Amino acid sequence: MPDISPDYRLHLPQPFTLASGAVLPALEIGYATYGTLDAARSNAVLVCHALTGNQHVAGVDPRTGKPGWWTRMVGPGKPIDPARHFVVCANVLGGCSGTTGPTSRDPATGAAYGMGFPVITIRDMVTAQAALIDHFGIDTLAVVGGSMGGMQALDWAVAFPERVRAVVAIATAARHSAQxxxxxxxxxxxxxxxxxxxxxxxxxxxxxxxxxxxxxxxxxxxxxxxxxxxxxxxxxxxxxxxxxxxxxxxxxxxxxxxxxxxxxxxxxxxxxxxxxxRAMDYFDLAAPFDGRLAAAFAGTRARFAVVSFTSDWLYPTAESRRIVHALNAAGAAVSFVELDSPFGHDAFLLDAPNLNRVVDGFLQASV
Amino acid sequence: MILRSDLKVIADLVPAGARVLDIGCGDGALLAELRATKGVDGRGIELSGANVAAAVARGLAVVQGDADADLADYPGGGFDVAILSDTLQAMRDPAAVLANMVRIARQAIVSFPNFGHWRVRLALLATGRMPVTAALPAPWHATPNIHLCTIADFADLAAGLGLTIEAAVYLCGAREVRFALNWRADQAVFVLTRGT
Missing domain, CATH: 1.10.1740.110 (Rna Polymerase Sigma Factor; Chain: A)
Known part of the structure; x- marks a missing residue:
């Protein structure tokens, strides 16, 4: 019987400044952890969730009673294993599962923010996660995510090049396309x-x-x-x-x-x-670098594993290749594989033994 | 680990601690060996997804891609050594691949089957049909080897591209061949640099 995923809250009372310049008076982060941080604080793996995910990546989601959203990847005997890793997953900024978002109470009005909530970006999500990582006293870590989670993982390497040892970016893109x-x-x-x-x-x-x-x-x-x-x-x-x-x-x-x-x-x-x-639509890693994605990754020390799926037309292989070319041009250690799957973008959440093999091998060499 | 004979020769030619790009790295056997014995910082390019998955599962940095198309995207001088083992003959544009290799790396190491080997010549002469040998096992219509060459052809191409041959090892099976090379060697390994 798998354990109920823990549902923690971190309250950060200091103001949180967003990419737009807007300021949230305080920040609440809903998160879950699995496993134990080792003495050297070197075994942290941050898992970033996709658009409609939440912090309950493993175990049993306490709200639904169903398995967490990525129990195929995270859990005992899985590539991301609480027996080896200190696994952290946080609800994203703007979310509705414990982290500050439009459903949170605006202290200025006493009511929910609603559309009074400031527009956020992927970078804001990453900065909020970094506050949580700081709270644990973790210096360097591996960041893993699919879809919007992959965008966060890539952005971690750009925002905190000295802190990210390894990035796994699955079925994702470095920018949102017109489509x-x-x-x-x-x-x-x-x-x-x-x-x-x-x-x-x-x-x-x-x-x-x-x-x-x-x-x-x-x-x-x-x-x-x-x-x-x-x-x-x-x-x-x-x-x-x-x-x-x-x-x-x-x-x-x-x-x-x-x-x-x-x-x-x-x-x-x-x-x-x-x-x-909206945050996903605004995402374009290369934009602050005159459109040169390689320049975005210039300072990175991380190893990267980029994975796409043949039938994913939402974030197609071409977008992953664009990331890989940029990482190569930046001299980063990058692995890339396009896996066969008939299941489209959702393939990364389904049973994919090849994906597990790749992530397992990559993390064994990185964390 | 048991390496193919040309890979053994190549492994010996790679300096310790080098930054290595293995083009067509398969499941990463050579890179893994080089990492273990020479402490190289290795990267790979490989066409087959299954091979890439196997290489990444070994902890190697390997990108699924097509050397014909993707080498152009690598910045110049990023590597000490670029390796192309038993793959040149499958490239659409071998000359462009060689030119890219010496642009990307200081040294290119290339191994290929010698189509000038006496068995190949004899087979063609005697049967009037495209040779099928241990080194070239597929029939002409099914072979990935679309640009076969002899040792003499390769030396001509290298000269034409202005490349310097720094070293060459000629093999027949696992044995080294020292004379009548283009007749007796079934494989060759060349070390090339940009001409001065």
């Missing part, structure tokens, strides 16, 4: 078009569920591949022998997406979704 931004904008507009959104000021305990659900449905399609959808659903009908000549969920794929959308609204806050997708 990435476009899909996020569809989701945000769906949320904001829901009257229940109320300009972001919906009462606690309520949600613009219809809008958030559509946002999740659209996004979920981008996490899968056409081949994967065809294999799983084809044109099969849902609990019926013929189409209904109506707008019920006739097809299994419709029913599946509706379920994905609805269940998402039970675990995720609509305003958090707006803020975090």
């Amino acid at each position: 990435n931004i476009a899909f996020h904008e569809v989701g945000r507009q769906a949320i904001m078009a829901d009257p229940a959104w109320a300009g972001g000021a919906y009462p606690p305990g309520t949600q613009p569920s219809a809008g958030l659900s559509v946002a999740r449905m659209a996004a979920h399609i981008t996490y899968l591949s056409e081949a994967g959808l065809t294999e799983k659903f084809g044109r099969r009908l849902q609990d019926r022998d013929a189409v209904s000549f109506g707008f019920d969920a006739d097809f299994q794929v419709e029913s599946y997406l509706r379920h994905q959308g609805l269940s998402f609204t039970e675990r995720f806050d609509a305003n958090s979704y707006l803020y975090i997708t």
Whole structure:
């Protein structure tokens, strides 16, 4: 029986300045740890979660009672193993699982921030994580993440080149493409078009569920591949022998997406979704370096493992290769592999023995 | 660890502590050996994803990629030694690969099967068909070796590119060959530098 993932809070009472220049009066970080920090404080592995993830990467999520979101990678006998590593995972800034975000109370008004929350960036998320890492007295560490977690892992190496020993960046990109931004904008507009959104000021305990659900449905399609959808659903009908000549969920794929959308609204806050997708859209590691990604990595001492999946069209292999070329040009020690998978972007969260083999070998040599 | 005979020769030619790029590194056997015995700082490029996964699982820094396309992206002078073992003949543009190797590294070490070996010549003469040998086991239509050459051809290309041959080792199986090289060697290992 796996243990319940711990649900810790770190309260940092000092003001926290964001990339935009805005200042949060204080910072709360929701996080979980697994394993023990060794005497040399040298075995820390920070795992960064993706858009809709949380700090419960391993064990059992205390809120849902279900396994953490990456138990295939983190846990006893896994590549990231609490028996060897001190594993840290924190809810991102702007999130809705314990870390300061739009659902948090704004001390100026006494009510939830809502749209009064300042716009955040991936760098802000990383800076907040660094505050947590500082709290543990950890100097250097390995950072691992997929998708938005991979963006944070890469940004760690750029923001704190002297602290990061190893980076694992899976199914990710060094910038959001026009297509990435476009899909996020569809989701945000769906949320904001829901009257229940109320300009972001919906009462606690309520949600613009219809809008958030559509946002999740659209996004979920981008996490899968056409081949994967065809294999799983084809044109099969849902609990019926013929189409209904109506707008019920006739097809299994419709029913599946509706379920994905609805269940998402039970675990995720609509305003958090707006803020975090915005942060991803703003992400472009090369932007402060006149578009030269190699210059962003110039000072890094980290070893890098970059992994992409053949059927991932959200963050395709070409984006990973762009990262690898830049790291090579910067003289960094980089490994890169494109793994075969029919499951699209979501492949990194699924059972992927080759991914585990690569991450295990890489971390054994790095941590 | 048991290394292929050309890899053994190459391993001996690499100076201790060198920064090494192994192009077409396979599962990383040579890099792992060089790391263990010579303390090199090694990197690899390999086309096959399965091989890259195996190399990374050994803790090596290996990038999945195509040397024909990707070498151009490596900055000049980043390595002491660039190695191309038994791969030149599979390159689309061997001349460009060699030029890139001496740009990226001070020294290029290249091994390749010698198409001038007497068995190959005899097979072609006697059968009138493309030779299939232990070193070149695939039939002509299925071989990845699209640019086979002889030792004499290679020396011509190196001269044409203005490269200096610093050293050469000629092999027949695991034995070194010292005369009638282009007839008797089934493999050759060359150490090249940019001409002065």
